[in-house]
Amino acid sequence: MMTDNPFDKVVAEDSAEIYKQLTQGKVILKQHYNKLLHQLEENPLYTLLFNHSTHFSSLYQHIGYQLVFNDEGSFYYLKELHDQSIDEADKNAFKIQVALLLIGKHFSATGRNLNLLYQQDAGLNEIDLESLKQDHEFGEILKAAQFSKGWDDALDFLTKRNFMFQTSLTSWFVSDAGKAFLEHLVNAYENNE
Amino acid sequence: MKKHFSTIETLKILLAYPRVMYQCIEKMDQADDRLIDESVLAVAVRQHIEPLEATEQKRLLSAFDTDNLSHANIVSDIDKRENGRFLLFQESILTIFRLCEASLYKEVTDAKLKSRMASLWDAESRLESATFAENDPDYIELTEDITEQLGQLLSLLRNNIIAMERIGEKLEGMTADASRSPDKFPEYRQTMFEKTTHLFDRHIKPTLTFLDPKVRLLGGKSNLFDTLKQIRERYRINSKNNIADQILRYDISFSNAFLPIQKVERQVDHFLRKTRMGMLQYNAMEANYQMIKALYAKTTTSNLKNRFMDGSEFCASSKFALGIKQHNRPTCYQFGESTSYYENIFAEIELRLSLIDSNHQSLFSSDSYKDETSGKQLARAEMLYEWLASQPFRPTKDVIYVLHNRLGDWLDGYQFADLLTAMIHLSHKSKWDYKLITTNQFSYITIDDEAFIYRRRKLEPAVHQNDD
Numbered sequence: 001m002m003t004d005n006p007f008d009k010v011v012a013e014d015s016a017e018i019y020k021q022l023t024q025g026k027v028i029l030k031q032h033y034n035k036l037l038h039q040l041e042e043n044p045l046y047t048l049l050f051n052h053s054t055h056f057s058s059l060y061q062h063i064g065y066q067l068v069f070n071d072e073g074s075f076y077y078l079k080e081l082h083d084q085s086i087d088e089a090d091k092n093a094f095k096i097q098v099a100l101l102l103i104g105k106h107f108s109a110t111g112r113n114l115n116l117l118y119q120q121d122a123g124l125n126e127i128d129l130e131s132l133k134q135d136h137e138f139g140e141i142l143k144a145a146q147f148s149k150g151w152d153d154a155l156d157f158l159t160k161r162n163f164m165f166q167t168s169l170t171s172w173f174v175s176d177a178g179k180a181f182l183e184h185l186v187n188a189y190e191n192n193e
Numbered sequence: 194m195k196k197h198f199s200t201i202e203t204l205k206i207l208l209a210y211p212r213v214m215y216q217c218i219e220k221m222d223q224a225d226d227r228l229i230d231e232s233v234l235a236v237a238v239r240q241h242i243e244p245l246e247a248t249e250q251k252r253l254l255s256a257f258d259t260d261n262l263s264h265a266n267i268v269s270d271i272d273k274r275e276n277g278r279f280l281l282f283q284e285s286i287l288t289i290f291r292l293c294e295a296s297l298y299k300e301v302t303d304a305k306l307k308s309r310m311a312s313l314w315d316a317e318s319r320l321e322s323a324t325f326a327e328n329d330p331d332y333i334e335l336t337e338d339i340t341e342q343l344g345q346l347l348s349l350l351r352n353n354i355i356a357m358e359r360i361g362e363k364l365e366g367m368t369a370d371a372s373r374s375p376d377k378f379p380e381y382r383q384t385m386f387e388k389t390t391h392l393f394d395r396h397i398k399p400t401l402t403f404l405d406p407k408v409r410l411l412g413g414k415s416n417l418f419d420t421l422k423q424i425r426e427r428y429r430i431n432s433k434n435n436i437a438d439q440i441l442r443y444d445i446s447f448s449n450a451f452l453p454i455q456k457v458e459r460q461v462d463h464f465l466r467k468t469r470m471g472m473l474q475y476n477a478m479e480a481n482y483q484m485i486k487a488l489y490a491k492t493t494t495s496n497l498k499n500r501f502m503d504g505s506e507f508c509a510s511s512k513f514a515l516g517i518k519q520h521n522r523p524t525c526y527q528f529g530e531s532t533s534y535y536e537n538i539f540a541e542i543e544l545r546l547s548l549i550d551s552n553h554q555s556l557f558s559s560d561s562y563k564d565e566t567s568g569k570q571l572a573r574a575e576m577l578y579e580w581l582a583s584q585p586f587r588p589t590k591d592v593i594y595v596l597h598n599r600l601g602d603w604l605d606g607y608q609f610a611d612l613l614t615a616m617i618h619l620s621h622k623s624k625w626d627y628k629l630i631t632t633n634q635f636s637y638i639t640i641d642d643e644a645f646i647y648r649r650r651k652l653e654p655a656v657h658q659n660d661d
Contacts, residue, residue: 025519068516079516093514094504098485105478109361111463114474141485144492144502161517181513182478188511189477190373 006055010048018045018056022067022078025092026162027177030074033120033165040120049076073180075162091146096163097181098145099154100174102138104182106131114182120165123173129155195255203265204286206256213237213257214290218297228272228279231259295355303399309346310403313420316342320424325431336436339424343443350450353400357457363392364464365479372473386465393461401458404451417447574614577604581615586627592619592652597638609640616650628655 021028030050032043049056053069060067066079103124107117110131116122132138133151147153155172158164163178174182198206207214216237217229224230238257242250255261259280262268270281291297316339323332367388371381402408406418415423421444428437467475488502508515529535580603589595596615600607620629630651637646 020522023520023522025517027514027517065520066516070514077514077517078520079518080520090505090508090515092518093508093516094502096514096517097508097511098502098504101478101481101485104474105482108471108475108478109460109463111460111466111471113468113471114478137486141489141502144489144500145504146501177514181511184511184513185481186474186477189480190473192373 006052010052010055014045014048015056015059018049021045022076024160025077026160027070027073027075027077029162029176031176032162033167033175038120038167046074046076070177070180072184073175073177075177075180095145095147095154095157096161098141099147099158100163100178100181101185102132102141102154103174104185106135106138114186117174117182118176118179120167120173123167123171124164126170129170195258195261197261197264198256200265200267203256203261203267206253207267207286208289208293210241210253211290211293213241215294215297216240218287218290222297226279228281231271231278231280234280291352295359302395305349306399306403309342309349310417310420312342313339313346313417313424314414317420317424317427320427323427325428325433340436340439343421343440347443347446347450350400350404350447353396354450354453357397357400357454360392360397360457360460361475361479362483364389364461365476365483368472369476369480372469372476375469378469389461389465393458397454397458397461401451401454404447404454406448406451418444421447570610573611577611577614578618581618586652588627588654589652591636591649592629593647593650594636594638597640601640607640609643609645612640626655627652 018028028046028049029043030046031040032046033039034041049067053067057067060078061081064081066081068077068079069075070077104114104117106128107114107124110128117124129151139150142150142154147157155164155166158178159166159172162175163181164172164174166172213234217234220233221227221229234257238253242253245253259268259271259278262280263271267283267286268280269283272279272281316335319335320339323329323335325332327333368381368385371378371385374381403417406416408416410416421440425437425440425444428434428440464472464475484507485502488504488507492499492502584599586592593612593616596619597612600611600615604611619625630653632649632651634649635646636649637644639645
């Protein structure tokens with residue numbers, strides 16, 4: 001009797017697209033921003049990953065990776081199973097965290113609720129960017145986090161990896177993945193961790 | 194008797210272990226005192242010398258000894274009180290330590306600003322009767338006094354701004370508990386309001402008023418900017434334009450200080466309007482920002498290699514997105530199966546075969562467009578090598594210059610590349626009676642219209658080990 005082949009249940013093109021995005025260092029989010037329609041929509045790739053998570057986990061395990069699921073932010077990303085260069089990988093995580101933290105700090109210091117940062121029609125605008133760029137201390141911290149070109153570099157880094165979405169030339173909002181980090185900080189603070 | 198150090202040596206040791214003084218100044222400020230308790234200093238020193246070696250411990254104990262401190266004029270007076278001795282440190286010493294540690298800055302109080310203003314008014318009135326003559330010592334002293342006052346005032350305000358910009362940290366500290374507990378929040382809110390209002394009224398508002406160009410003072414006295422303007426006018430009328438310009442620059446610096454303080458004022462205002470959730474978010478961001486700032490501070494040490502923050506601990510505690518990075522995807526060999534693909538391969542093979550047949554020199558270079566010149570270069574180099582073998586050499590201090598002259602005489606269309614070829618050939622030459630030594634002296638030669646700077650190379654007789 002033939003056994004069920006899990007590969008038969010997944011469309012190869014979709015799986016290839018997932019592989020492409022994951023190897024580009026992106027996170028695959030439940031809700032993705034559609035640039036053409038200017039709206040958040042369900043991400044079919046996420047649904048596919050979620051529905052066949054056992055298949056994908058073992059697929060990536062077989063080629064030396066670990067498919068990591070973050071349940072707070074509902075997103076997937078790829079990490080090496082036995083990472084030789086853990087330093088570089090942690091450096092990326094740190095860069096993401098520093099940039100998100102500075103944005104969060106700016107937002108709360110200017111009297112706004114962080115929830116606005118996660119909304120497509122609010123988020124970060126031109127004036128925010130200007131004031132972030134003018135803050136000398138932020139600039140120095142970004143450089144020390146290896147963003148050599150400051151904010152342009154940092155925003156680019158975050159959007160390329162789907163931690164933020166760019167809605168126009170001068171406006172951005174933080175994705176569920178970025179939100180997960182900032183909310184984690186707030187929760188940890190509340191529980192005094 | 195313990196050894197005494199000079200003032201500079203003592204100060205060096207004080208600065209090498211700054212935590213001792215930081216701790217004492219903090220305690221002094223907490224007690225609202227102007228003097229440091231000798232026992233507090235002793236405790237701080239004991240704490241800090243514990244991990245040190247015995248000789249270093251001794252050195253520190255001698256330096257921080259009260260006798261030594263007063264001998265080195267770092268402590269200017271000792272006050273004997275009921276509960277022990279208290280040391281009056283020189284104000285300049287305390288200022289240095291406050292400068293190094295922003296949390297030790299003292300905010301300027303209303304009273305301090307008022308006394309500064311009063312002495313400026315006084316200077317202005319003295320200026321009314323001044324002679325403005327360069328040989329009048331009274332006038333010279335008055336001018337010096339005015340510029341000194343303005344300089345001090347500016348640095349006072351600048352430190353004050355730095356202290357105020359740490360407001361986020363203070364607000365976080367004051368409201369940490371309140372924001373964490375939803376039940377007690379309303380109760381906490383009242384005390385939090387009081388504390389914040391106190392901070393605002395006693396420290397931010399006085400400076401803001403002091404620097405506000407539109408403010409009117411009681412009794413019709415002129416404000417800082419009007420006073421500066423009047424002083425400036427007096428100098429201007431008496432054609433002392435240099436000093437007037439200098440005062441104008443101070444004026445500009447003072448007005449620049451207004452904006453950052455206004456920003457702080459707005460931040461406090463936003464803060465007071467926050468809900469518990471907003472305040473919790475604010476505090477969480479601020480607390481984590483302080484951690485990042487501490488990491489950043491570690492990069493500002495004198496170690497030049499240490500340019501980037503070490504985020505490993507921060508990441509280990511947040512555990513967010515660890516291990517995320519781009520991965521290399523396997524690249525594929527571009528084999529094709531179409532007719533044109535095979536035609537291309539055969540055409541390429543034919544081309545290469547015909548090249549080998551027509552001119553064997555092309556073996557030396559695969560870039561066909563360079564074939565001609567590279568073939569010529571090869572011939573030229575071979576000619577050069579033969580010529581070099583025939584040249585007599587003797588020890589010289591600058592073999593490059595010697596070669597440059599000889600080549601210029603001998604070779605038609607002599608180029609820099611020829612000299613380079615010759616030098617490389619000589620430096621690789623084995624079993625030669627001479628050896629080349631590169632020096633650290635620089636020299637230059639000119640070929641056609643171009644000059645080349647080079648390091649001189651000496652030619653010396655080689656000493657072979659198996660000479661005997």
